[in-house]
Each structure stands twice: as structure tokens, then as C-alpha cells.
Amino acid sequence: MSSAQGVAVELTSITKTYAGQLALNALSLSVEPGEFVALLGPSGCGKTTALRSIAGLETIDSGTISIDGEDVTDRPTSKRDLGMVFQSYSLFPHLTAGENVEFGLRMRKVGGAERRTRAAEAMAMVGLNGHLDRYAHELSGGQQQRVALARALVTEPRVLLLDEPLSALDAKVRVQLREEIRRIQTKLGITTFFVTHDQEEALAVADRVAVMQAGNIEQIGTPEELYREPQTPFVAEFIGLSNRLEGVVTAGEVTVLGHTLPLLHRNTADGPVRVLLRPEDVELASSGLPGTVISSSFLGSLRRTSVLLADDTTIISVQHPVRENPQPGASVFLALSGAAVSVVAL
Amino acid sequence: MTAPASRTDIAPSRLVRRLILGIVGFLFAIPILAMIEFTLRNGLAGGYTVAHWTGLFDPANASRYQVVYTGLINSLVLAVVTVAIVILILLPTMVLVQLKFPALRRVLEFICIIPITVPAIVLVVGLAPIYSVVAKIFGSSVWTLAFAYGITVLPYAYRTIQSNLGAIDANTLSEAARSLGASWMAVFLRVLIPNLRRGIMAASFISVAVVLGEFTIASLLSRQNLQTAILLMSQSDPYVAVIIALLALAFVFVLLLLIGRIGTAGKSQRRKNGNRS
Numbered sequence: 302m303s304s305a306q307g308v309a310v311e312l313t314s315i316t317k318t319y320a321g322q323l324a325l326n327a328l329s330l331s332v333e334p335g336e337f338v339a340l341l342g343p344s345g346c347g348k349t350t351a352l353r354s355i356a357g358l359e360t361i362d363s364g365t366i367s368i369d370g371e372d373v374t375d376r377p378t379s380k381r382d383l384g385m386v387f388q389s390y391s392l393f394p395h396l397t398a399g400e401n402v403e404f405g406l407r408m409r410k411v412g413g414a415e416r417r418t419r420a421a422e423a424m425a426m427v428g429l430n431g432h433l434d435r436y437a438h439e440l441s442g443g444q445q446q447r448v449a450l451a452r453a454l455v456t457e458p459r460v461l462l463l464d465e466p467l468s469a470l471d472a473k474v475r476v477q478l479r480e481e482i483r484r485i486q487t488k489l490g491i492t493t494f495f496v497t498h499d500q501e502e503a504l505a506v507a508d509r510v511a512v513m514q515a516g517n518i519e520q521i522g523t524p525e526e527l528y529r530e531p532q533t534p535f536v537a538e539f540i541g542l543s544n545r546l547e548g549v550v551t552a553g554e555v556t557v558l559g560h561t562l563p564l565l566h567r568n569t570a571d572g573p574v575r576v577l578l579r580p581e582d583v584e585l586a587s588s589g590l591p592g593t594v595i596s597s598s599f600l601g602s603l604r605r606t607s608v609l610l611a612d613d614t615t616i617i618s619v620q621h622p623v624r625e626n627p628q629p630g631a632s633v634f635l636a637l638s639g640a641a642v643s644v645v646a647l
Numbered sequence: 648m649t650a651p652a653s654r655t656d657i658a659p660s661r662l663v664r665r666l667i668l669g670i671v672g673f674l675f676a677i678p679i680l681a682m683i684e685f686t687l688r689n690g691l692a693g694g695y696t697v698a699h700w701t702g703l704f705d706p707a708n709a710s711r712y713q714v715v716y717t718g719l720i721n722s723l724v725l726a727v728v729t730v731a732i733v734i735l736i737l738l739p740t741m742v743l744v745q746l747k748f749p750a751l752r753r754v755l756e757f758i759c760i761i762p763i764t765v766p767a768i769v770l771v772v773g774l775a776p777i778y779s780v781v782a783k784i785f786g787s788s789v790w791t792l793a794f795a796y797g798i799t800v801l802p803y804a805y806r807t808i809q810s811n812l813g814a815i816d817a818n819t820l821s822e823a824a825r826s827l828g829a830s831w832m833a834v835f836l837r838v839l840i841p842n843l844r845r846g847i848m849a850a851s852f853i854s855v856a857v858v859l860g861e862f863t864i865a866s867l868l869s870r871q872n873l874q875t876a877i878l879l880m881s882q883s884d885p886y887v888a889v890i891i892a893l894l895a896l897a898f899v900f901v902l903l904l905l906i907g908r909i910g911t912a913g914k915s916q917r918r919k920n921g922n923r924s
């Protein structure tokens with residue numbers, strides 16, 4: 302398959318209501334050519350509706366959608382030149398994998414010989430060379446989604462839309478396939494939207510992640526920006542794990558657990574707040590805040606330990622290297638790294 | 648203390664199962680065997696003969712049995728038109744409701760089930776004035792009876808197609824096809840119809856079976872079909888009437904077997920393919 306040139310996609314103030322309920326609330330989003338953007342958020346935040354609106358599978362109430370500078374708002378799905386992979390397995394059961402991949406080419410009246418060649422190339426790209434004659438029920442879930450990906454890409458669409466394509470797969474296949482999707486996307490340079498409710502998945506594959514809530518984008522940025530510099534309390538709470546502690550803001554700094562820490566957003570008003578302290582910003586130390594280990598979980602390359610502080614009510618989650626292995630009941634000391642923190646007004 | 652009975656404990660033994668099956672089969676077989684025995688009787692002379700069977704297919708008797716042939720041809724025409732109504736009107740309506748107007752699914756189901764609750768005689772009372780209009784527009788050809796039959800087969804055709812429609816994810820399949828550039832017509836013909844083949848075939852066969860067995864509407868609307876012809880024939884030659892009834896029964900039995908085969912063919916094919924992979 303040849304590399305497709307990515308195109309820009311622009312959503313401008315798109316609004317969509319279902320039975321009086323706002324699903325998309327004047328959502329605007331500008332995506333660069335070849336960019337991989339993840340739409341991330343909790344159930345009902347409007348991420349799938351946004352994706353389906355781009356596909357033309359939902360009619361929007363107002364706003365415009367443009368692809369490569371062309372207004373496609375009123376264009377039917379079949380004329381938008383998109384590739385889409387769905388959450389549920391969507392291979393046509395009466396066709397073989399090869400015929401499924403050929404389907405889009407057949408609709409574009411591509412000749413038989415070229416269809417077969419391109420379908421074989423697309424299947425090879427997703428690592429399923431020998432599976433052209435298999436039917437959907439003869440393939441595993443991961444293989445079916447690979448075929449669906451090949452089917453979506455074989456027509457060299459302008460934009461690739463992925464609607465939670467990994468959510469029905471088991472954990473190991475999910476990781477393999479998401480890496481493969483990213484590899485293929487990078488190779489082809491195709492502008493891609495990826496809807497997911499799994500933040501780890503979004504942060505792992507996307508160039509930029511749009512965190513959505515109540516039909517709009519709370520924040521869009523690189524995974525690092527979202528994690529380290531959340532712009533809103535919702536993003537700070539939604540992305541990554543945080544210890545939620547009571548603190549007091551005074552003159553651009555926050556006092557928590559007897560320590561004074563810098564604020565991520567210095568213009569926060571003075572007063573009591575909930576401080577969101579990342580587990581990696583707390584360390585096991587030889588001196589500092591005394592506490593007792595409650596539990597410790599091995600997470601592969603690191604370990605996460607829960608510590609009950611001396612006040613007998615506050616539990617702090619600490620992330621540390623696996624070589625440190627505190628046992629439940631052991632007395633430990635905690636030190637704060639001093640990194641800037643997010644706060645939520647109480 | 649005894650352990651609670653499991654499913655296998657309370658299941659009837661093989662012998663009991665065969666006994667039940669044998670008794671039920673015997674009860675069903677009695678009237679059919681009696682019919683066969685009747686057709687082989689040699690009238691008042693006593694003894695048995697196959698003359699009634701061979702006579703039916705003897706060209707010399709063609710004019711005598713003309714009424715049966717006409718009834719049979721009429722019924723076959725009605726079956727074809729009724730199946731066409733199911734495929735061209737009911738099927739697209741069901742697909743449309745499934746994809747575009749899911750809120751209407753219950754309403755459609757209710758409408759389609761109604762004919763099973765209305766006795767044919769009541770249906771005819773309502774249809775009689777309608778058919779006076781139908782006759783003015785389309786004439787009084789026998790095929791117009793298919794409009795009424797299209798209504799009587801609705802419950803059976805709806806259930807078979809709906810069970811197939813529910814088994815495939817029609818919405819996702821059509822959205823996938825649309826995203827690949829397919830027009831609505833291509834979605835219908837290339838994606839949905841092939842996957843609804845079993846439901847369509849079963850609905851068609853059931854419709855044919857219902858039409859071939861229909862008597863009340865045809866009789867009361869003064870149309871001639873196979874069943875009215877059998878009644879007419881029975882007044883002059885009861886043996887041939889019973890032979891025709893037996894043949895019609897056998898034909899419908901074969902149709903029902905085919906429906907069963909269609910239902911299991913997909914499964915066994917999948918099993919076969921599954922073993923190969």
C-alpha cells in the first residue's frame with residue numbers, strides 16, 4: 302500500500318442533541334494533517350457522537366465539519382472518503398476476509414485483479430497474509446479487528462476513524478494491536494481519530510489527546526501536557542492516579558501534610574482546596590512523614606505501596622522502584638518530591 | 648439426606664423418550680394412513696387398487712380433473728405473488744424500521760402479529776367491500792387474492808425474518824458498508840440480503856405453505872384455489888380429492904423440512920469450517 306497524505310480536519314462549533322439532551326455542546330477541534338488524536342472521556346461524554354458526526358453517521362444540529370478544507374457537513378457517509386473501524390466486530394459474515402477487504406474497492410469500481418492485489422497487500426500490512434480465505438467466524442477477535450483495519454485502509458481514505466476498536470479484546474492483544482495501529486498510522490501518515498475510554502491506551506498511542514466531558518473538550522494536548530499540566534480539575538482527576546488530600550492555598554502556594562508545594566496554576570484563589578498529588582511525586586525516604594505500610598502491589602517495572610499516615614486517617618499511594626519492597630505493617634517515612642501540584646476548589 | 652435432583656436425573660430415559668415420540672408419531676400418522684388407505688380402496692367392489700392414483704396422471708382424464716389443475720395453478724400463482732409481497736414490501740419495511748426508525752419496531756411487530764388473532768371469517772367480512780374496490784382497479788383475477796394472503800402470512804413471515812435480523816448486527820454492518828462507500832441500495836443488496844438469506848427463505852417457504860393450505864378466504868370471496876378445488880372435486884370423486892390433499896400435505900412437509908435444513912445448514916457449515924481452521 303502506498304502512503305496516503307494526511308489531511309486537516311476541522312470541527313467548528315458542532316452541536317448535537319438527543320431528545321433534548323446535549324450530546325455535543327458547540328465542540329470545536331482542529332486536527333493537523335497526519336495527526337493521531339485520541340478522544341478520551343467517561344461514558345456519555347460525547348466522544349463517540351463526535352466521531353460518528355465526522356463519519357456522517359450522525360446528523361449534527363449546527364456547526365460545520367471540514368476535511369482537507371472541504372465542508373462535508375451535509376455530505377453522506379459514503380461520499381466522505383473515510384475509513385472506519387467499529388467497536389463491535391463488523392466484518393460481513395457472508396464474505397471471506399479477502400472479500401471483506403475488497404468491498405470498499407468494489408464500491409469504487411476498481412477492477413478485479415487490482416482489487417485482489419491491493420487486498421492482499423493490506424492483509425499483509427496487518428500481518429494476516431495467509432488468512433484471505435477465512436470467514437469472520439474462523440478468525441479470533443484480534444484477527445477480525447485487523448481485517449477491519451485492513452478493510453478501512455485499503456481504499457486509502459483521507460481520514461481513519463477508530464471507534465473503541467480494542468475494547469472487545471483481551472489485555473495482551475489490546476496492547477499488541479494498539480502498537481500495530483500506531484505503527485501503520487505513522488507509516489501511512491493518515492489523519493486518525495481514536496475514541497477510547499481507556500486513558501492508558503490514549504496516552505500510549507496518540508500525538509494529542511482530547512479529554513472530553515459533557516459534550517465538549519476540557520483540554521487537548523500531548524499526553525505529557527495532560528498528565529503534568531492539567532488545565533482543569535476534571536482533567537487532573539481523570540488523567541492518571543492522584544492522592545486526594547486536603548490543603549490550603551496561600552499566595553500561589555499550597556500547604557499540604559505540613560509541606561508547602563508550588564501550584565501548577567498560580568492564579569488559584571486562596572482558601573481550602575483538595576490537592577491532587579501524583580504517586581510518583583511521593584518517595585519512600587529515611588526520614589519525613591511517618592506511616593505504616595498497608596499493602597504493596599507489583600506492577601512490573603515499578604511497585605505501588607499504600608501507606609497509612611500517623612494521623613490514622615490519611616492513606617497515601619506511593620510509586621517507587623521494585624527493588625524497594627516494604628512489607629505490610631512495616632514502618633516507613635515519606636518525602637514529597639516538591640513537584641508542582643493541581644488543586645480542586647472545595 | 649439426598650442430594651437435590653440434577654437436570655440429568657429428571658430427564659426421561661431413552662426408552663421413555665422413544666415411547667413418547669412413538670405415541671405422538673402414531674397419533675399424527677393415523678389420519679394420514681387412513682387417507683392413504685382410503686385412496687387405495689376399490690369402491691363398493693371391495694379390495695384395494697392403485698387405479699385412483701394412476702387415473703389422476705392419465706391424460707385421458709385431464710378434462711375431468713381440470714378443476715384441480717386450475718386450482719393448483721391458481722394457488723401456485725398466489726404463492727408466488729404472496730412471496731413477492733413479503734420480499735418487496737415487508738422485508739424492506741423491516742430493514743428500514745431496524746436501521747432508521749427503531750422506535751417503530753414494537754408498532755410494526757404489533758401490526759404484523761394482528762392477523763394471527765383475527766379469524767379468517769372476520770377478515771373476509773372486512774375484506775369483501777375492499778375487494779369490490781380491488782376488482783375495479785385490478786380486475787377480478789385470482790392473483791388479487793394475494794393482497795389478502797399477504798396479510799395472513801404477515802405473522803409468520805415477520806417472525807422468521809425478525810429472528811434473522813436480530814441475529815446479525817444490521818446497524819453496524821450497514822454503517823461499515825456506508826463508511827466503505829456503499830450506497831443504501833448496495834448496503835441492502837450486497838450486505839443485508841445475503842446475511843438475511845435464511846430468514847427470507849424460511850419466510851418464503853412458510854408463506855407458500857400457508858397459501859397452499861388456505862380455504863376460507865378464497866371460498867368466501869368466490870375465488871378458486873387448490874383447497875376450494877379439492878372440496879369441489881370431493882363431491883364428484885372423493886378419492887382424487889384425498890389424493891390431492893395428500894400430495895399437498897407432502898409438498899408442505901418437504902417445504903418445512905427445507906426450512907429446517909436452512910436453519911441448521913449455516914450452523915453445521917460453521918462447525919465444519921471451524922474444525923478445519
